[in-house]
Every structure is written in structure tokens, then in C-alpha cells.
Amino acid sequence: MTSTPDNPLQNAQRQFDIAADLLDLDSGLRSILRSPQRQLAVNFPVRMDDGHIEVFSGFRVQHNITRGPAKGGIRYHPDVTLEEVRALAMWMTWKCATVNIPFGGAKGGVIVDPKQLSRGELERLSRRYATEIAIIIGPEKDIPAPDIGTTPEVMAWIMDTYSMHRGHTVPAVVTGKPINIGGSEGRAEATASGLVYTLREASEAIDLNITESRVVIQGFGNAGANIARMLDDLGATVIAASDSSGGVYNPQGLSIETLLAHKARTGQLSDFVEADRVTQEELLELDCDILVPAALENQITGRNASRIKARIVGEAANGPTTPDADAIMFDRGIFVIPDVLAGAGGVTVSYFEWVQSLQEFFWTEREVNAQLERVIVNAFHEVLQQSQERKVNMRTAAYIQAVDRVSRATLTRGIYP
Numbered sequence: 001m002t003s004t005p006d007n008p009l010q011n012a013q014r015q016f017d018i019a020a021d022l023l024d025l026d027s028g029l030r031s032i033l034r035s036p037q038r039q040l041a042v043n044f045p046v047r048m049d050d051g052h053i054e055v056f057s058g059f060r061v062q063h064n065i066t067r068g069p070a071k072g073g074i075r076y077h078p079d080v081t082l083e084e085v086r087a088l089a090m091w092m093t094w095k096c097a098t099v100n101i102p103f104g105g106a107k108g109g110v111i112v113d114p115k116q117l118s119r120g121e122l123e124r125l126s127r128r129y130a131t132e133i134a135i136i137i138g139p140e141k142d143i144p145a146p147d148i149g150t151t152p153e154v155m156a157w158i159m160d161t162y163s164m165h166r167g168h169t170v171p172a173v174v175t176g177k178p179i180n181i182g183g184s185e186g187r188a189e190a191t192a193s194g195l196v197y198t199l200r201e202a203s204e205a206i207d208l209n210i211t212e213s214r215v216v217i218q219g220f221g222n223a224g225a226n227i228a229r230m231l232d233d234l235g236a237t238v239i240a241a242s243d244s245s246g247g248v249y250n251p252q253g254l255s256i257e258t259l260l261a262h263k264a265r266t267g268q269l270s271d272f273v274e275a276d277r278v279t280q281e282e283l284l285e286l287d288c289d290i291l292v293p294a295a296l297e298n299q300i301t302g303r304n305a306s307r308i309k310a311r312i313v314g315e316a317a318n319g320p321t322t323p324d325a326d327a328i329m330f331d332r333g334i335f336v337i338p339d340v341l342a343g344a345g346g347v348t349v350s351y352f353e354w355v356q357s358l359q360e361f362f363w364t365e366r367e368v369n370a371q372l373e374r375v376i377v378n379a380f381h382e383v384l385q386q387s388q389e390r391k392v393n394m395r396t397a398a399y400i401q402a403v404d405r406v407s408r409a410t411l412t413r414g415i416y417p
Helices: 008-023 027-034 082-098 119-133 152-166 190-205 222-234 256-266 280-284 323-331 345-359 365-390 394-413
Strands: 038-047 053-064 070-077 104-111 142-146 214-218 237-243 246-249 276-278 290-293 312-314 335-337
Touching: 008 027, 008 082, 008 323, 008 394, 027 394, 038 082, 038 119, 053 070, 053 082, 053 119, 053 142, 070 082, 070 152, 070 345, 082 104, 082 345, 082 394, 104 119, 104 142, 119 152, 142 152, 142 345, 190 222, 190 290, 190 312, 190 335, 190 345, 190 365, 214 222, 214 280, 222 237, 222 256, 222 290, 237 256, 237 280, 246 280, 323 335, 335 394, 345 365, 365 394
Parallel strands: 070 104, 070 142, 214 237, 214 290, 290 312, 312 335
Antiparallel strands: 038 053, 053 104, 237 246, 246 276
16 A cells, blocks of 8 residues: 555554555454444534634544544644544554553544633533543543644633533543542643653663753644653763754753753743754754654655654654654664654553543652553663564564554454344
8 A cells, every 4th residue: 555644644554554465364353443433523503702613523433442532632722633643543542442441442633723812712612622522531531632723721610521521530531631620640740650660671782872862843832842751861961852843953952951941931942042943844854863742643755754864763652653754764783663662652541541530549749650661661672672573674564563463353253233
């Protein structure tokens, strides 16, 4: 199957096909796992602050629920499409299976720029969207979480809206919510923590001293900013970072504390005076040891993969690398830690939060982090072993592991009726 760099669903299906071929997967199973099980498209009105009504469009897609309830974030972004949400849901299935937590994959999205809404408009939009998708979400069916453009506060509104419809509080309907209404310690840092654990293990595998490494981070939201802070604490040197406003670069290293303060004060990185400006494209091709794509999908493609200079690429974003780019970087000896593994810290701690919310029994941050490290490190070495034995890249190895687990679960359950 051919794919285009800008079509995330085709890329997701191509990645699946590569693993399915190596597993010699039955054609019937391929058909089941290659397409989403359920998808909902909604158009809903929101009253804006000036009194006029605006209609927004959104989606919720459940790719697979064979191994447990569907799990996946909700994205608020002006470029959201159904094709993108379908791809993201599929990636969530493999992400959950790669780290072996009992969830299937889902994703949601609303076509909106949340930065253009007031807080009141954002709340009304979130509550109305929650009402529209309430027919398919629930703590035993589909558990949303934050993604690009959404926050713990948005999750609180969704949880409250769902609970009002049920007539009682249902904290386990979402994860990534504030701690004072049932959120988990360690959830806000979980994606970054999981990525740093995989970077540490990968560095050991290729004999790279992570404490002396030079790091480039594309994307400076919650995940990217926390990754920068954690790697800085380890002794690594972050030489470049970017957000939607552009990138900044200092070959001697950025002061992360100063950069974070600047971002908090101004809302953007691009006018940071202690560094040179670079474009997103230039940033990806900087000479570094570790490159962390933590923004959107389709950032490393067949067009620029030959110019990537990092020794390790750790994917915090979903789908930042296309299949063509994977092949090029594997041939060049670049160690890519795929999103379904490197970015699985968030969904792993979301699983812990879900368990805690169901039981109303909460863990300390130390307990959460210890369990997260155990899950991520075990998964990394399982995938690494698969990669070495089959002589394939880490993404294909992770997909082999994940697709095998989901297909075996499907066969064990059988086809109803």
C-alpha cells in the first residue's frame, strides 16, 4: 500500500500492514483490525459570549475494544479531521497493547481553535460536546483524556456533564482530571516521564551518555516542557526547542528555567532573546544526539529523513514519523523509539488513574512513578528484543508485539454471533 506524508490514516494502516505481513496475519483479522469499530460525527451549537450561535463539528472514534474499554484523548484544534482522529484511535490501540494495559484505542476531536475562545465559551463547547458523545463514552466503555488543546479543567467539565446526566458522580469517565476530583498524582508529568525512561534505556543500548547529550525538542506544551526540565535535571543540554510560534536555538545550551519562565510570561518561545530563531524545519535537522518530536504528526517524512542528524529520535507526539522516513532512518542507523512506546507514559498513568477512580483508593506519586517505570522499562526491553531477533526497526517490533496481542485476544474471544 502506498501512502502520502499528509494522510495519517494511510500511514497508520501502512505501519499495521508491515507488522501484519511479518505475523502472517489471517485476512479476516486484518480486515477487523485495519478499520475503526465505531465512529461518531457530531455537529452541535454553542452560544458565544456576544449571544450569537455558532455550530461546531467534532468526532469520537473507537478503533478497537477487544482488550478492554476504549481509551484516548480529545483534541481541540482547527485542523482536526475525521481521517486524523481515525488514525489517532488506531495508534492508541497499539500504544495500549505495546505496554500491555487492558484498554483498546479511541480518540476524539473538535474542529476549533481553543485560543480564540473565552473561558466561558470553552466550557460551554466542552459540555455540549460531552453531551453529544455521552452515548458512547463511560467508565466501562470509553474513557477520554486530554490531548492537544485540552486540559485537566476541560476533563473536569466533561466529567461533571456526564455525571449530571447519570445523577451521580462518575470520576472514572475521564482521566487527566484535576487531583481534587479524583485525578492521579504524577499524571501531568507522565508522558514526559515515560519518554525519559525510554531515552535512558535507548542511550544505554547504543552506548550514548545521556548526561552529556545534546537535545532538540519540537513542541513545548505540557509534554515538551516537562521533557526539557527532566533532561536538564539529568545533565543533558537542551540546545533547541519550539512551539507553534517558532523555534529557538543556542548551540551552547538553553537555560531551561529561564525559557520556561519566558513561556509562562509571554505564551510563546519565538521571541526568547537568549537564543537564535529557527524554523520548525531547521530545528528538526539540527546536529544533536537526541531529537524529541513532541508536536503534531507527519513531521519527519521521506523529504527530510535523510537530513536528520540525531542518534536517537524519541517520539512524544502521535505519528510524527511516516513509514518512508522510518525506512530511511533505520538504514542510516538512527535509533527511533516509536510513539506507541515512547509516548505511552500518559496512557499508562491514565490507566492507573482509572483504576484509582473506580476503587476510590489513591496512590502516592512515588507509587505511581515506580509502577510507570516498571511498565515502560519492561515494554522497552520486550520491543528491543523483538527488534534484535527479527532485525527490524523499533516501530515494527512494537507493532508486531501489539498486533499479536490484539489479534490473539480477538481469536480467544471469537466472533459474535
